[in-house]
Amino acid sequence: xxxxxxxxxxxxxxxxxxxxxxxxxxxxxxxxxxxxxxxxxxxxxxxxxxxxxxxxxxxxxxxxxxxxxxxxxxxxxxxxxxxxxxxxxxxxxxxxxxxxxxxxxxxxxxxxxxxxxxxxxxxxxxxxxxxxxxxxxxxxxxxxxxxxxxxxxxxxxxxxxxxxxxxxxxxxxxxxxxxxxxxxxxxxxxxxxxxxxxxxxxxxxxxxxxxxxxxxxxxxxxxxxxxxxxxxxxxxxxxxxxxxxxxxxxxxxxxxxxxxxxxxxxxxxxxxxxxxxxxxxxxxxxxxxxxxxxxxxxxxxxxxxxxxxxxxxxxxxxxxxxxxxxxxx
Numbered sequence: 020x021x022x023x024x025x026x027x028x029x030x031x032x033x034x035x036x037x038x039x040x041x042x043x044x045x046x047x048x049x050x051x052x053x054x055x056x057x058x059x060x061x062x063x064x065x066x067x068x069x070x071x072x073x074x075x076x077x078x079x080x081x082x083x084x085x086x087x088x089x090x091x092x093x094x095x096x097x098x099x100x101x102x103x104x105x106x107x108x109x110x111x112x113x114x115x116x117x118x119x120x121x122x123x124x125x126x127x128x129x130x131x132x133x134x135x136x137x138x139x140x141x142x143x144x145x146x147x148x149x150x151x152x153x154x155x156x157x158x159x160x161x162x163x164x165x166x167x168x169x170x171x172x173x174x175x176x177x178x179x180x181x182x183x184x185x186x187x188x189x190x191x192x193x194x195x196x197x198x199x200x201x202x203x204x205x206x207x208x209x210x211x212x213x214x215x216x217x218x219x220x221x222x223x224x225x226x227x228x229x230x231x232x233x234x235x236x237x238x239x240x241x242x243x244x245x246x247x248x249x250x251x252x253x254x255x256x257x258x259x260x261x262x263x264x265x266x267x268x269x270x271x272x273x274x275x276x277x278x279x280x281x282x283x284x285x286x287x288x289x290x291x292x293x294x295x296x297x298x299x300x301x302x303x304x305x306x307x308x309x310x311x312x313x314x315x316x317x318x319x320x321x322x323x324x325x326x327x328x329x330x331x332x333x334x335x336x337x338x339x340x341x342x343x344x345x346x347x348x
Contacts, residue, residue, distance in 0.1 A: 097131040100138040110137065124267045125191035126237060139184040148177030195237050196268050202235030203270055204303060206242065207296035214289040220278070221249035241266060255282055270299055 104110035118133035152173045154160045161169060206227050213223035224246035232239030241262060248258035256279055263275040277295060281288045 097134050100134050104134070104137060104141070107141075110134075120264065121185075121188050121192065123265050124195070125188050126195050126240070127191075136184045136188065140181055143180040143183055144177050147180035147183075148173065151176040192267055196266065198235060198237045199241065199266055200268055200270060201303075202231055202238040203268075203274070204296050204299040206231055206235075206238055207274070207292050207299065211289045211292045211296065214292065220255075220282075220288070221246050224249065270302075 101110065114137060115133050118136045119130060122128070122132050122136070155169050155173055161172075164172075209227045209230060210223050213226050214220075218226065224242045228239045228243035228246060232243070244265075245258055245262045248261060249255055252258050259275045259278050259282075263272045274292075274295060277291045278288075280286060281291060
């Protein structure tokens with residue numbers, strides 16, 4: 020079948036346009052179907068709650084027994100790791116406290132997790148580093164590589180496997196700190212409102228934790244724990260210092276310092292927190308403006324690779340088709 024329409028590089032433009040229009044129509048039909056078939060997001064949740072209520076009425080306790088079995092299994096595995104590390108004399112108290120402090124900042128408060136991190140530092144270099152060394156030297160995996168490259172790969176794998184648990188924990192710490200930093204200005208505003216309403220400090224922290232627990236669960240968790248510590252610790256300063264140790268943020272340390280000073284000298288809490296909240300909001304706005312200022316540089320590569328070629332085709336395509344037809348004819 021001969022082409023009767025304009026062509027570009029031997030391709031019929033009308034056929035290409037027809038195929039593209041067909042796919043565009045399919046996408047449009049799919050979008051309309053997706054928009055019309057939106058389900059109620061609460062229906063599934065209500066159904067799950069009803070099923071759970073029926074299970075509780077029937078006295079089903081399989082989940083509780085399963086959780087208890089899991090805890091016992093975890094405890095046994097931790098005891099074995101602790102025994103092995105103790106027999107090798109690599110379990111030091113300072114190292115264990117440092118690992119526990121990092122895990123607390125990552126939101127993991129289980130003491131058994133510190134044993135797992137230290138055990139991972141011992142076992143992963145043997146498994147990954149030893150496996151890579153056997154693969155390179157035992158199986159002669161890279162015969163074309165120089166001895167320096169082979170040694171560099173084996174040594175790099177060994178170092179990376181040793182640092183892998185710390186990298187994972189540090190990644191969790193950074194993500195959790197960013198989530199807490201997002202909700203800190205709102206939390207300070209609520210603390211100001213609670214302080215002006217006449218609530219005590221522990222009651223204000225409890226209220227803020229309950230109000231912001233859904234929007235910022237990490238921040239609500241920390242404020243709730245601080246409220247509990249304020250309620251039963253004899254020294255309120257210790258509760259604030261524990262909050263600063265659990266969160267790896269300078270902003271939280273500033274809030275803790277302000278709370279300690281107000282407790283010590285009796286200065287107005289609402290005015291100090293209002294100033295801190297304004298500063299944190301200005302910092303958040305500056306970070307947003309910084310990201311917006313980086314957008315032109317970031318969008319340069321996608322603009323050159325994806326947008327400009329399409330624009331040139333749309334603008335110069337008809338002219339090229341006309342020139343090609345005139346030359347051929």
